[in-house]
Amino acid sequence: MxxxxxxCKSTExxxxxxxxxxxxxxxxxxxxxxxxxxxxxxxxxxIMLNGVxxxxxxxxxxxxxxxxxxxxxxxxxxxxxxxxxxxxxxxxELHIAGRLDADTTGLVLITDDGRWSFNITxxxxxxxxxxxxxxxxxxxxxxxxxxxxxxxxxxxxxxTLPAQVTVIHAKEVLLTxxxxxxxxxxxxxxAVGNRVVSLHxxxxxxxxxxxxxxxxxxxxxxxxxxxxxxxxxx
Ligand code: URA
Numbered sequence: 053m054x055x056x057x058x059x060c061k062s063t064e065x066x067x068x069x070x071x072x073x074x075x076x077x078x079x080x081x082x083x084x085x086x087x088x089x090x091x092x093x094x095x096x097x098x099i100m101l102n103g104v105x106x107x108x109x110x111x112x113x114x115x116x117x118x119x120x121x122x123x124x125x126x127x128x129x130x131x132x133x134x135x136x137x138x139x140x141x142x143x144x145e146l147h148i149a150g151r152l153d154a155d156t157t158g159l160v161l162i163t164d165d166g167r168w169s170f171n172i173t174x175x176x177x178x179x180x181x182x183x184x185x186x187x188x189x190x191x192x193x194x195x196x197x198x199x200x201x202x203x204x205x206x207x208x209x210x211x212t213l214p215a216q217v218t219v220i221h222a223k224e225v226l227l228t229x230x231x232x233x234x235x236x237x238x239x240x241x242x243a244v245g246n247r248v249v250s251l252h253x254x255x256x257x258x259x260x261x262x263x264x265x266x267x268x269x270x271x272x273x274x275x276x277x278x279x280x281x282x283x284x285x286x
Pocket of ligand 1: 151237238239
């Protein structure tokens with residue numbers, strides 16, 4: 053991570069003041085003065101500000117139940133941001149590991165640990181996301197096989213990765229996918245002549261939604277670790 057970002061994360065200083073300290077030679081990395089704020093540093097480096105060793109703050113890992121009519125953005129736009137319901141500090145440092153559409157409800161994972169969210173969002177990591185889907189029309193019998201093989205979405209060059217359909221009722225299914233293309237679930241059902249009426253994410257990896265709409269909680273250590281390597285402050 054950049055030196056200025058590390059110092060911001062380890063102190064209460066704002067970025068402008070951090071850069072000024074760095075330019076003044078107040079910051080040492082492994083005992084050498086560094087005056088370039090863009091220098092890449094590692095959490096295991098010894099980083100000191102005015103002779104005091106900085107310790108990175110622990111990363112945050114949050115589960116939230118997104119309400120319909122909120123957006124997965126750090127600021128309000130056409131709809132209010134779901135972060136309005138998240139009463140924690142330094143919200144601007146947080147991001148969502150796998151955004152949902154404004155009208156989609158359900159499980160979102162929120163963090164300030166970019167390496168951890170990579171484990172959730174990158175298709176190569178094969179992290180399963182389970183959606184409960186209400187459909188406008190009865191599911192055609194061939195759709196589970198079609199989705200298991202992969203389907204070409206409009207305007208795309210590659211098939212979707214194998215997806216699993218569990219039929220609940222004729223117009224209600226659970227769909228498990230391991231990627232997060234733009235409006236993926238809605239576009240998959242559109243591609244087989246159906247339409248998503250409502251969409252709710254129930255599960256990501258081993259983590260299931262267990263709080264009420266608009267509520268949130270921190271993930272347990274075991275839940276954090278279930279997605280693979282997470283950053284351990286030294
Ligand atoms: N797929 C969609 O189409 N929308 C979502 O919000 C999530 C997955």
